[in-house]
Amino acid sequence: MIQPARHLTGETTVPGDKSISHRAVMFGALAEGQTRITGFLPGADCLSTVQCMRQLGVTIDQLSPTELIVHGVGLHGLKEPEDVLDAGNSGTTTRLLLGILAGQPFHITLTGDASIRRRPMGRVTEPLREMGAVIDGRENGRLAPLSIRGSRLSALRYDSPVASAQVKSAVLLAGLSAEGGSAVREPKPSRDHTERMLLAFGVDVRTTDDGYITVPPGSTLRATDVDVPGDISSAAFLLAAAAILPGSDLIIRNVGINPTRTGILDALREMGAEIDLQNERTSGGEPVADLRVRGRELRGITIGGSLIPRLIDEIPVLAVVATQAAGVTEIRDAEELKVKESNRIATTAAELRKFGAVVEELLDGLRITGRTRLRGGAEIETYHDHRIAMAMSVAGLVADGATTICDWESVDVSFPGFGDLLASFDKQTT
Ligand code: S3P
DSSP, X not given: OBOOOSOOXXXXXXXXXXXXXXXXXXXXXXXXXXXXXXXXXXXXXXXXXXHHHHHTTOEEEEEETTEEEEEOOOTTOOOXXXXXXXXXXXXXXHHHHHHHHTTSSSEEEEEOOTTGGGSOOHHHHHHHHHTTOEEEEHHHHTEEEEEEEOOOEEOOEEEXXXXXXXHHHHHHHHHHTEESOEEEEOSSOOOOHHXXXXXXXXXXXXXXXXXXEEEOTTOOEEOOOEEOOBOHHHHHHHHHHHHHSTTOEEEEEEEEOOTTTTHHHHHHHHHTOXXXXXXXXXXXXXXXXXXXXXXXXXXXXXXXXXXXXXXXXXXXXXXXXXXXXXXXXXXXXXGGGGGSSSOHHHHHHHHHHTTTOEEEEETTEEEXXXXXXXXXXXXXXXXXXXXXXXXXXXXXXXXXXXXXESSGGGGGGTOTTHHHHHHHHHHHHO
């Protein structure tokens, strides 16, 4: 149950970055030597990656919820698992593992929950097959469960039709064990954590003048410690809440501000929110800062193009902010939302309407007209999608009565403790 709040003040932190936590475990496993990970996100998605890597014969010591030691086995040290690998709700686990396993000399079957089994895997299995991977699965390998009989891979120069870090990463990871150098180019830049972290692990990743990202074959990954910064996609819920609650003044410490992820800061600022970056620094090849946000009058904006991959996971909560901004907000070029944990164009619109928001579904996005006073009493369905659960909780903070969020557990996918954190603000502020 979410109660309305007056404003958010004080200081807080958010859990570790999901994308970076997955990669730290996977690359640590493929490296020579021990990788110590601090600031790890103990969310369900990243724990799925830990479990899969353990089944592949990697020893991972969990010293605390956020601190892990991964005992690397090297690029050729993984073992055939005795059972099916289960990625749970995690697209990153599924797609990056497909890239890693395509060139391993054994057989695996990989599946996940109902959402994963609906999500498109052809975008990864097709380029991997072009490299020589032997993959089968439902709909001719476009849907999980998928099986891979690892084989010798040849190099691929791939022009991806989608701006997807998961597709890019899968091809680059398969490229590590291919014969010859592989390269990927995407229509718009997606998050570049794979490139940055492979570099930190000693792989000579480059970007060519014509935009291909390349990896040399047969590189050795050398273990290195990874300190995971706070996840800007989790911080986004707090930034949004503070932005729409006038009088808020909140500092979120130690948040990753990789430029491929900061579209939410650009969008909120353009709407009129005041966001300052403090203590900017670099940690493990990733830029980090403390974010200070203050609630202000907001206005509607139009976004699209190359901003979209830079805030793709933040669109549900941005739509909530748009209900509190004067005028029309239009989000275009975001058809990728349809293939996330839920169809986020449809689910965001359906759930926001329960608050009385004025939302129109577009083929490639959403049009929201504000400012609307949101109604209390909404009973929110989350579709087992963590970001829908949290975005609608933020809407609940500005509603004029209590909001019920059904199947709340999905927030554990990326933000364990989110409910307690929101409740602590309520106590401070109402
Ligand atoms: C992710 C990439 C994005 C993002 C997802 C995490 C990653 O997906 O939506 O939450 O860690 O690489 P796509 O690559 O499919 O856009």
